Amino acid sequence: MSGNREFVYPTEEEDAAIRLGIAADPDTRELSDEEFGRLRPLREILAKRRAATQKRRE
Numbered sequence: 001m002s003g004n005r006e007f008v009y010p011t012e013e014e015d016a017a018i019r020l021g022i023a024a025d026p027d028t029r030e031l032s033d034e035e036f037g038r039l040r041p042l043r044e045i046l047a048k049r050r051a052a053t054q055k056r057r058e
Contacts, residue, residue: 010018022030031039 019030022028
């Protein structure tokens with residue numbers, strides 16, 4: 001997998017459609033700024049779990 005990824009932001013129209021879809025779906029919601037701030041990359045979470053598992057095995 002290449003590290004040269006390009007992120008394309010949605011247009012204003014696309015963003016509005018996305019937000020309408022979120023609002024219309026009863027099974028989902030937008031994250032608050034606080035919730036979004038607590039998100040961590042999966043590799044960080046897995047590294048901590050791996051370290052904890054190795055520590056228990058010692």
